Amino acid sequence: MTLSGGLTRPGERDRPIIKFMEVDWTFCLVLAMIAGIGSLMLFSIAGASWEPWADKHLLRFGIYFVMMIILAMIDLRVWFAIAYPLYAVGLLLLVAVELVGDVSLGAQRWLSIGPLRFQPSEIMKIGVVLALARYYHGLSADSARLSWRLLIPAFMIIAPVLLVAHQPDLGTAILIAAPGFAIMVLAGLSWRIILAGAGAVLVAIPPFVMFVLHDYQRNRVLTFLNPEQDPSGTGYHILQSKIALGSGGLLGKGFGLGSQSQLNFLPEKQTDFIFATLAEEFGFVGCFGVLFLYGAVIFMALRIASISHSHFGRLAAGGVTATFSMYVLINGAMVMGMAPVVGVPMPMLSYGGTVMGTVMIGFGLVQAVRVHRYTEVTSGKGSLV
């Protein structure tokens, strides 16, 4: 362990103060910047008011930020140990949602336990990443490339995806499936299977859209293909979002002056379409800046994954990064009219506790991977040593 200079004494790295210093603070700063910009936009949308969104957004970020730091302190072996149990609990909760979940906006996504009300699918976003990372941790490179053992991770992905898709929550299903697949790729999946899988997905999309999707989902897809066909109906979201974006121009209309969002032409302006508000008020320059920050987050997270000495750490951090990237790419494409409208918010920017919670817990894991990058994680089953 010569890489880390003076930190060579045994047990030195377990000291909390050292752990705390090992947190990637640049990464935290970028996250805070994005959350701050989100809060600024929410302030603007509310008509230059901290209420009702901007203050809560900042407060939430603060709470989750502390949580992220605490999670970063948790030993990677603990993460390793809870991977399967968390996955199992998540899967059970998804089944429970299927049976007794609350229906909200036509979808059965929520589960109420006492005063708590949450979406088990969010737990699954972390759960699948952890479980797959743990599984691959104990798998040889050859097996990870191509063997019957891959049926297990495949099943680990497909089971929650099907349950979530049935709620129906297409966005979350994609956000579970894609990072799961990304972990399989990162672990060394054979190119033949990757290409075959990608081909199969492409071939499956048209019949899937036509026969499996719910009407409203199908409409979204069809509207995406031709948004002008019904500008006041299903095409309204995309059209208004594009108007907001386009009318922002190079420098934007100015802070608080975005007519599209201020006058409610833009739907979901504080959540899924907050990026359009940003685009309208700060223009191309502002958007590009924010995209750059997202790029920086992804780059730093991938770098953290890469420097981890344990395969579990690498894959877990890589999986979280993939999840985060998918959020950004899907929301960006949707807002810009390049993808159908799926309920995927822009992480850290959009208002809403669920997404921020998921992403910040994920980043807690990423930070834990960084803090514990030299920790040896045994592949032995059940052993924490």
Place this chain on the structure above:
Amino acid sequence: MSEPSIFFSEVNERQGVFHRRAFLLGGLTGAGLLALGGRLAQLQLVEAQRYQKLSAGNQFNYRLVPPPRGLILDRNGVSLASNRPNFRLMINKDKDLNAEAVLDDLSKLVPIDGSRRARVLRELDRAPRRAPVVVMEDLSWEEFSRVNIRAPELPNVTADMGEVRVYPFGGAFAHVIGYVAKVSDRDLKAAEGDATQDQELLHHPGFRIGKQGVEKAFDQPLRGRAGATKTEVDAQGRVVRLDPEGDIPATPGKAIRLTLDADIQNRALEVMGDESGAIVVMDIRNGDLLTMVSAPSFDANRFVKGLSGPEYKALAEYERKPLLDKSMTGLFPPGSTFKPTVGLAALAAGIDPEIRINCPGSWYYGGRVWRCWEKGGHGPQNLHDAIKNSCDIYFYQTSLKIGPDAIAKAARAMGFGQLFDIGIPGQKKGLVPDREWKKRAFKKNPANQIWFPGETPSYGIGQGALTVNALQLAVMTARLANGKKALTPRLIKSVGGVEQPSGAEVPDLPFSQEHLDYVRGGMAAVANDVRGTAYRQSQLGLGDVQMAGKTGTAQVRSYDKGVSRDSKDVRWRLKDHNLFVAFAPFDDPRYAVSVIIEHGGLGGATAGAPRAREVMRVALLKDPEIRARIERPAPLPEAAPEAVMEGAAPADPVAGPAPVAAGPDGVSASPTAGPQGAPR
């Protein structure tokens, strides 16, 4: 623990794969982010202008402001058609409008009955999105404020103040001015694709277009140009902010000034009473029409609101045809009012007016007996006497001497058989028959193409195929009185302050001064010779200001021998038409009047002359020069001889006291029952 123990080959291989794959996936993500950036550049840099336009279209709403319709004024500036405020209640059609609920809410504030509700729902159904539909018009101030106070709770409801056309004189100008009414589907279709018409304005709720008369003929200048108020609206269409700097003011329509005089016109309609007919008054000096009244009339204001079916039916089916403009559309045989024209024709043909023709009361010609209206005959008549007495026998024989073509020529010279461009549609030109006309009219029946000699005597007394309208009669009288110019009538004095060409800038009449004077002399005798056919009815009572005139009766049916033409017992529509033309003052002609009383009964003096006199009196008294002449210190004229017409005489149709009643007009009575019968 030693370092190499961790990096056994198996693990190293996995790490290598991860690094390569991570690099790849990171690259893919980076490419995705770059793609988003490219898309942003496309939307925000390349297509920015297009979206900025769309955004402004979202944000700003230009609400059309209909222009105030131009006023229609009389020659003195009295407004004949103006606009009054109108509080309206409208529902804006919207995607998520629950019309039933909104109407329920509204009905708590204003009375909305079932039929109105059904109409509004139907119109909302048909209206395009965001288009307002009028629920009610003419709200009272209380109703208007009641709705306005609750406006925040009624997001789709607008209560605004529009303008609506009002005709202060109701019926008196209804035929000339016409009226405005709602734009019908047919109007919209006709205007479709017409670049000169503001389509948006036509679709504006409550916008009305001219449908008749001046309102129709001058619809475009009266309309003006619509303006707009710029408002900032939110996605629900609610007004967030007004932007007065962006407003485009509406251009009001141009004012149309007519030559009509409201006082004379009103009096004219008043004196028509229940009768059907027309009165036209013309300024002899310049052709300006001071009055064009058709009776009975209707209240044009009712048409602005929209007539109900039964109301319209009642108007359309009434025997006396209130919707028809009888002053220029109604055609009548002129009867004896045509005789001055025939006289002029005779003089022009070289007939010596002093050669007397004996009138024994009847005359045998062409195998039948031609009667004079005076059964006993007038005795030897020269042209002067024949006009004064309206002797039929004289004109039968004179017309035969000069032939139909000479009469037709004179008739056309006096304005019959032609249309005058007075700016409004609906004139009928009538018919001045001659040999040429017969050839054209009876193409299919060659036997009738020749002019039969028997047609000429009727022509000579203004009967037969000859038809004229009241406007032409007034023109004829004015031309005769003017004594020089072939005056044309003018109705539109100015449009938007631009004076229209005067009716005096015309060529001279093709008659010698001497002949015109002679005929005028005959007409003066009609009114001022004690034995004239309309002597008593023509006394103006305005000092030495005297009227000259000519009576006329137009036969509606042919009479059997021995059947009394006394029209008291005859059904209205079988009675003769009663005509009278006059001008005054005789010695310095200023105003010509023509009166047609449809089915007014026998003799122009009975129904026509008293009305002409009343109208003439108002015209004369409004003329400051005439007034000065009347009011100069002079002995009052002798009272008109008390024509004591016992009992049977109907009351003078002229209602109300005359402005300057110098004579005992009140007792002037119809001579219908008089010993001499009625003049033709």
